[in-house]
Amino acid sequence: MDTFVVSRLTKPAIVGSSKDIRQAVEVCRKAARENSPVLFQGEIGVGKLLLASYLHYESSRLGKPFLLVDCDSEEGIREFLSSENFESKLKFLKGGTLYFREIAGLTLSEQARLQRFCLLAEAEDVRVLLGSSQNVHLLMYEKAIDAELYHYATQREIYIAPLRQRRDDIMDLTGYFIKRLNQRLRKGVQGLTPQAEEVFLSYPWPGNVEELRQSLTRAMLLTAESFIGRRHLAESTGQAGDFLQNPDVMPLDRMEELLLRSALSRYGTTLEGKKRAARALNISLATLYNKVKRYNVSK
Structure with missing residues (x-):
């Protein structure tokens, strides 16, 4: 999906009790009272879009449009940044929030155009948020990001740590997803067995929260039991197969x-x-x- 618009946003569920996620949420709340651009940084699947939508929800712009633009889609971003429809786009978004995802995926010339568009958006009372799964500071050092966009985007940053650094959040997220999946799949899963829980807490989750959600979805589709065991995880999580056989070591x-x-x-x-x-x-x-x-x- 290249873009989507939400005009009536329900409160995003930020699940977790770790220090890292609590700090990110607190910075979001503070930033929600401002109008300056915010850059969300973190690996794929950590929840950058979720935090961006949470910031919009906590701001005075709630009730106005929240628009996601995926910069990794070449056709989508090229069409969005075309000068033909600037005025109509900004008129529609007035008072709302615009989130550009994966800004580092743009070419340098596209990044320069994006920075100019962001300034026009701000002039029309549109809040600009940006996201990147790549370290923009490293990109700046390597001259792989437009300097003006870099300085614009880094006025305020919110970093979301990878799940492997937020062990306290793993079981919180697991319980949350199981509850939601029980409703969606009409299941009665109560949780994980102790062995499966040990695997979940030891596995490094390279795909972060999104991988955890997908793993639970597949496991719950496979099981008819009350608890998800290590066997269900081994059957459902092909990527983690080696780890599930030997959870203490991964080459x-x-x-x-x-x-x-x-x-x-x-x-x-x-x-x-x-x-x-x-x-x-x-x-x-x-x-x-x-x-x-x-x-x-x-x-």
Whole structure:
């Protein structure tokens, strides 16, 4: 999906008790009282869009449009930044919030156009939020990001730590997703067995919260029991199969493969999807193809 608009946003559920997520939420609340741009940084799947929508909900702009623009979609961002419809777009968004996801996926010339559009949006009372799964400070050091966009975006930053650094949140999220999935799938799962819980707490979750949600979904589709066991996880979580067999150790090359599979699972295996996955992993397209061949992930 390139864009979506929400005019009546329900309060986003920010689940977790870790210090990292509580700090991110607190910064969101403070930023909600301002109008300056905010940059959300963090790995794929950590919840940048969720925090951005939470900021909109907590602000005085609630009830006005919240628009997501995915900068990883070449056609979508090119059309959005076209000068033909600037006025109509900004008129529609007036008083609302505009969130540009994955700004580092743009070319330098597109980044420059984006920065100019953001200034026009602010002049029309549109709050600008931006997101990146790549470290923009490193990109600036490597001269891989437009300098003006960098300085504009980093006026205020909110970093969302990866799930492997937020162990306290894993079981909170697990309980939350099980409850929601029980309603959606008409199941009666009560939780994880102690063995499965041990695996969940030990697994590094390279795909972060989104991978956890997908793993639980597959496991709950497979089980007719009250508790999800390690067997259900092994059957449902193909990416983590090696880890589930030996949860104490994971070779570095296996971790690299998991990250690669996670990115391709999100963006797809088309040429466009692979380009987006390469940008998200901060590697060249040629390197991605070499790793796809090495790990045989396309089969």
